[in-house]
Amino acid sequence: MQGYQHLEAVIFDWAGTVVDFGSFAPTQVLIDVFAAQGIAVSMAEARIPMGLAKWDHIKALGQLPDVAARWQARFGSPMQDADVDRLYQQFMPLQVERVGEYSAPIPGAIDTINQLRARGLKIGSCSGYPRVVMDRLLPLAAAAGYAPDHTVATDDLPAGGRPGPWMALANVLALALKDVRHCVKVDDTVPGIAEGLSAGMWTVGLSSSGNAVGLTAEEWLALTPAQQDSHRQPAASQLTAAGAHYVVDTIAQLPAVLALIDARMAKGERP
Structure with missing residues (x-):
């Protein structure tokens, strides 16, 4: 050849x-992690920051205007880096567990x-x-x-x-x-x-x-x-x-x- x-x-x-x-592997896990916090995130929203490192992806997702508004309504304050850290720690074992699927x-x-x-x-x-x-x-x-x-x-x-x-x-x-x-x-x-x-x-x-x-x-x-x-x-x-x-x-x-x-x-x- x-x-x-x-x-x-x-x-x-x-x-x-x-x-x-x-x-699908990254997006579905992100949706599930946010849902565990009582925040509904759509598949379309979860896909918007795709390609970034996952910590950055979570932060960018939380800064989308509609998602940020839901977070503010749920917790009474904007998402902070400490929140991103916490979500990332929850995200990681789920991503490892499910990536094979x-x-x-x-x-x-x-x-x-x-x-x-x-x-x-x-x-x-x-x-x-x-x-x-x-x-x-x-x-x-x-x-x-x-x-x-x-x-x-x-x-x-x-x-x-x-x-x-x-x-x-x-x-x-x-x-x-x-x-x-x-x-x-x-x-x-x-x-x-x-x-x-x-x-x-x-x-x-x-x-x-x-x-x-x-x-x-x-x-x-x-x-x-x-x-x-x-x-x-x-x-x-x-x-x-x-x-x-x-x-x-x-x-x-x-x-x-x-x-x-x-x-x-x-x-x-x-x-």
């Missing part, structure tokens, strides 16, 4: 990108990863999940056929996570890549695209398998083409507006995009 001539590596997000079609690879993911490896690319990864969750998810993914060359969790680095470049750049260091411009960051969220751009990489957004559409693979495939398009367009618009160089439905369409990027690099173009 012919290799890519200029690309060195692809750095993948996890939920909604390679595993967990629809990115949502660990199935997205259709086409394993085949795509294998194609990329066969063409000489290194496979990096990073996640909004903390290390304790990744330690639970990694062996499950490996058993299903996905074992990236390197994985960075959002609390592995002192600088923090998305939308900063640090997790993507940590992959560059660990994989001994020669140039950040030879890398492609693949993600289903706006903070994940921002991460890749701030690291100086090409970026590919996934519109249909991820957080913005928020359907299971079965639900997605059951839609008519017109219904799929109505779900796809807002998600694709978000990712394009965030600066993604390309946007496709799922990871299954990535090899063709990488060929386009490699051809652009051959002409001297850079991200």
Whole structure:
């Protein structure tokens, strides 16, 4: 199989990108944690800050105007960082416990990863999940056929996570890549695209398998083409507006995009 001539590596997000079609593992647990406090949070609300580190996600969720109003009505004061700490401590064991329920690879993911490896690319990864969750998810993914060359969790680095470049750049260091411009960051969220751009990489957004559409693979495939398009367009618009160089439905369409990027690099173009 012919290799890519200029690309060195692809750095993948996890939920909604390679595993967990629809990115359900983080959102459902957040809903349950807020519900335990007597605060109703909808799935749509829980998805708005997706891509951030989970502590930051909880804080951002609590600062959404409607959620903040419910919190104020329930407790008589705005959510404080100490409240975020408490919710995070409740969130963590539930996320570790349940991440396995949502660990199935997205259709086409394993085949795509294998194609990329066969063409000489290194496979990096990073996640909004903390290390304790990744330690639970990694062996499950490996058993299903996905074992990236390197994985960075959002609390592995002192600088923090998305939308900063640090997790993507940590992959560059660990994989001994020669140039950040030879890398492609693949993600289903706006903070994940921002991460890749701030690291100086090409970026590919996934519109249909991820957080913005928020359907299971079965639900997605059951839609008519017109219904799929109505779900796809807002998600694709978000990712394009965030600066993604390309946007496709799922990871299954990535090899063709990488060929386009490699051809652009051959002409001297850079991200």
